[in-house]
Amino acid sequence: MCRHMVLLIALLIVANGCSVSPPRSPNPNRSEYVVSKAGGFLFVPAGGVVYGTSFALTRLMDRPVYAVALFENPENGALPLRAEVTIEPGNLEFQVKSPLLTRLTNNRLYTVNLSLYWDDAHTQLLGVHQQQVLFSVPPELELRIEREYGVRVL
Numbered sequence: 001m002c003r004h005m006v007l008l009i010a011l012l013i014v015a016n017g018c019s020v021s022p023p024r025s026p027n028p029n030r031s032e033y034v035v036s037k038a039g040g041f042l043f044v045p046a047g048g049v050v051y052g053t054s055f056a057l058t059r060l061m062d063r064p065v066y067a068v069a070l071f072e073n074p075e076n077g078a079l080p081l082r083a084e085v086t087i088e089p090g091n092l093e094f095q096v097k098s099p100l101l102t103r104l105t106n107n108r109l110y111t112v113n114l115s116l117y118w119d120d121a122h123t124q125l126l127g128v129h130q131q132q133v134l135f136s137v138p139p140e141l142e143l144r145i146e147r148e149y150g151v152r153v154l
Contacts, residue, residue, distance in 0.1 A: 023109055023134060031129040033058055033116055037093065039133035041104070047150040048100035051081075051133060053112055056093045063089055065126060066117040071098040072110040080113070086120070103152040104135045106142065 028036035037054040044050060051071045065087040070080035081098045096114070104110075109132045118124040137145065142153040 023107060025134045026109065026132040029129065029131050031127060033127040034114060034129040036131040039131055041135055043149045044100065048102055049104065049149060049151045050100055051098035051112060054095045057087065060092060061089055066120050066122060067094065067096060068115045068122060069096040070113045074101060074104050102150060103154060105154045107136045109134050
């Protein structure tokens with residue numbers, strides 16, 4: 001996991017220092033119950049890439065909160081990718097990763113929609129949150145990413 005975070009941070013630094021003008025990394029959003037802490041893409045050594053997102057609740061909860069994240073799917077017309085986490089009472093920070101992706105468009109913003117529920121059946125909505133995440137790598141790394149991780153960069 002630590003290696004993935006180092007690669008993510010390195011890619012974000014490289015992407016921000018490129019002379020090409022990709023879209024700027026979006027600012028972290030804040031909603032009634034959630035603050036975005038970090039977002040990016042984590043390359044998986046076994047192949048593929050996942051969205052890696054980190055959030056914080058704006059207040060401590062005295063019971064579990066159930067988070068459902070819908071990640072924009074890079075496949076044209078495909079349904080969003082879904083991931084769920086339970087935030088235990090007393091915890092403020094939590095992370096959500098998407099299922100594996102095998103293609104991304106370079107210099108593109110992708111949207112993550114987060115819904116918080118009071119119940120594990122997801123019927124009692126507590127709040128919603130949205131964050132955009134930038135995928136941007138230098139063009140000279142595109143082929144290397146495809147070779148080493150099996151991720152097609154468009």
